[in-house]
Amino acid sequence: MSRKISIIVPKIEEVKEIWDLLTEEDRVLLIQNANLKHYRRNELIHCEGDIPTHMMILVRGKVKIYKNGLGGRTQIVRMLKPNAWFGYRAIFSTKSYHGYNTNAMATEDSSVYQIPASTINTLLHRNASLAYNFIVRLADELGASDARVVSLTQxxxxxxxxxxxxxxxxxxxxxxxxxxxxxxxxxxxxxxxxxxxxxxxxxxxxxxxxxxxxxxxxxxxxxxxxxxxxxxxxxx
Amino acid sequence: MSRKISIIVPKIEEVKEIWDLLTEEDRVLLIQNANLKHYRRNELIHCEGDIPTHMMILVRGKVKIYKNGLGGRTQIVRMLKPNAWFGYRAIFSTKSYHGYNTNAMATEDSSVYQIPASTINTLLHRNASLAYNFIVRLADELGASDARVVSLTQxxxxxxxxxxxxxxxxxxxxxxxxxxxxxxxxxxxxxxxxxxxxxxxxxxxxxxxxxxxxxxxxxxxxxxxxxxxxxxxxxx
DNA sequence: CTATATTTGTGCTGTAAAACATATTCTCTT
DNA sequence: AAGAGAATATGTTTTACAGCACAAATATAG
Missing domain, CATH: 1.10.10.10 (Winged helix-like DNA-binding domain superfamily/Winged helix DNA-binding domain)
Known part of the structure; x- marks a missing residue:
């Protein structure tokens, strides 16, 4: 039985981390293309091998990013909280012709804005501040991932x-x-x-x-x- | 005893991966600021904790990027070959107030162009293609690092x-x-x-x-x- | 060209953590 | 509310690999 429940999520305009970096023109493009989606606990958001078509912004809930290792063992590589961006690495990588190489699953009921890859690419090519922000995010994540290698192995x-x-x-x-x-x-x-x-x-x-x-x-x-x-x- | 040996390295103009992305104005700025340095085998290029002031481009030789783990154990996180860029992650990361969190050492005689962080930041803020190129590089490295976590642990x-x-x-x-x-x-x-x-x-x-x-x-x-x-x- | 240090190569031992086995408790579904 | 299937808990066994000791071969320096 499904019951109607009102879910409270911020509007895309309220996701300051991205909104504040945009020009008026950018904002129009983003609003026209951002698409809100809801996921229940344990629902898969994307899967290893899926072709990445959207970048995502988590605005409610929690999400785990993980890889399927050997013999069914899984390795969580990141845990997301609201306002985290995800699914963007695979969009940019030259090595992602085989799709995502991670899975994303909601660990509790979550809501996500989906932004088409084409929109992101348009924005990045005309907005240097946004591009720089992506660079900083990726640099931080790479630093964390490298640190993880040592912690988890040693x-x-x-x-x-x-x-x-x-x-x-x-x-x-x-x-x-x-x-x-x-x-x-x-x-x-x-x-x-x-x-x-x-x-x-x-x-x-x-x-x-x-x-x-x-x-x-x-x-x-x-x-x-x-x-x-x-x-x-x-x-x- | 030191003997004069002529070392053959490409000019910065010949490092196509970066040069081709630049405008005429960018190229002038780069030439004015790029600085060539040579390192002998086993020489340390940068060290955990050093404040990152330059991005580097390896143009000759081979370099290992590694972290000092527990009890003297080291973990190599990347191995570089000519035309690789390095030392840039730490420039961008918001979490690098304690300096680099990796070491870089030449594993054979090597030559490196050093480009001041300020120059890179100037270029990135006025050249979206270059910024996009950095995003792609970081995305690739992050994908590799995540994959490494699973390989090395499982x-x-x-x-x-x-x-x-x-x-x-x-x-x-x-x-x-x-x-x-x-x-x-x-x-x-x-x-x-x-x-x-x-x-x-x-x-x-x-x-x-x-x-x-x-x-x-x-x-x-x-x-x-x-x-x-x-x-x-x-x-x- | 020695002398010393470093790197490479093997065997042995101990142990941290995986693998396995089995209860017990929780939580979904019907 | 009952039954099935997960998830949690704990004890036992096995093993992959670290740790150590030492010898031989290279490299480096004085």
Whole structure:
């Protein structure tokens, strides 16, 4: 049974990160072409191999970007929060003739503006500030990705999990209580973020709980001792 | 004792990848500001923490970009060949107030054009084609970096080493004989590329040699059975 | 041209984390 | 509300690979 629910999302004009960079002419083009889409939790937004036709701006919800690895193992490469742009890397890459090389899935109900690749390319070629903004975004993401290579290959499970928890805190922040992460992920997703098996994510997580570094209540994670998480992240 | 040796490098005008995108005015600015520098084998070009002041274009030699990981372990994140641009990510990133987060070292005698960050920023803000070119480069590198995360974390040593050998072949190609890699790296560098210990790189490399997949002669690697390398890279 | 350091090559040992096995609890669907 | 299928939890076994020790071969310097 489907029930009508009113979903509140910002208008494209309210997505300051992009709007403020545009000229009047650009804005008209964007409004004419931006298209809002809604996704439910666990719905796939795009898939490895799909031909990228749109850039997307997440305006509500949370999205995971992940790759399918060997033997069904998946690796989350990015986690998005509202106002994040995504799906644009594949548009630009010379190496994307085989389509996206990541999957995007809503980890909670989400809304997304879709902007055709052609519109983006038009805007980029006539708006240097926008182009520069893309360069900065890509540079940041590349820096993060390079850093991830080292963390995920060299750190031990405890350090990797601590890093994941701290990342989730930095990215999504806390709820009203000031200590519970404002994001709910399955143990499996936490494992994919931290490059470990689900068993190990569960085990290590409950280890942290026993040491009173965190408190777990279902999928809610409350940080009790952030200092200690820093230490584990650094020292192992 | 220093002996004068004439080093042959292309003029900045001959670096087509950038020159062709520039207007007459841009070209004047570039020539006025580009500065050629030479580095000997194993010389450090920039270092983690250094404040990035220049973008660089490698015009002769080979350079490794690497990160210092835990306990002295290093991780090579990119290997450059002539005409590669580097050092530009750190210029753009909003997260680089602590300087570069990678090191760059010449793995053989190399020459590099240095272009001040200010010059690059001026060019980017008035030349949309150049900006777009940067976007494409960054998008490609980001795609490669994301792929690397999965390869290095999920594949086994044999597969990782096979991937490294195939990468070196794609990146640097063969010598005149059509089968010897046109690049000489220490076992240590091969290990850093493949995320394994030096011992394991040596062991696995001589394993491949025993299986007649490759032939090793000091640091020279000759590919005997590329098909088999593909298979090992894919299947493990 | 020695002397010292670095790189390369092998074997052995220990261990972190994957793989597997099995409950138990949660959460969808009908 | 009941039953099926996920997701969570925890213990046991296995193994891939790091870590170490040491020898031989190269490279570098004095």
């Amino acid at each position: 750190k031990h499970v405890r350090a990797r999990l601590a890093e994941t928890i701290l990342f989730l805190k930095d990215n999504y922040g806390f709820r009203e209580d000031g200590s519970t992460l404002d994001v709910c992920l399955s143990r499996d997703d936490i494992a994919s973020l931290s490059n470990m098996t689900t068993s190990n994510a569960i085990r290590t997580l409950s280890g942290f709980a026993k040491e009173e570094i965190i408190k777990i209540e279902g999928r809610k994670i409350k940080i009790l001792d952030e200092e200690q998480l820093f230490r584990i992240n650094k020292m192992g | 594949k086994h040593v044999r597969a990782r080493l096979a991937e490294t050998i195939l990468f070196l072949k794609d990146n640097y190609g063969f010598r005149e004989d059509g089968s010897t890699l046109d690049v000489c790296l220490s076992r240590d560098d091969i290990a850093s590329l493949s995320n394994m210990t030096t011992s394991n790189a040596i062991r696995t490399l001589s394993g491949f040699a025993k299986e007649e997949i490759i032939k090793i002669e000091g640091r020279k690697i000759k590919i005997l059975d590329e098909e088999q390398l593909f298979r090992i890279n894919k299947m493990g």
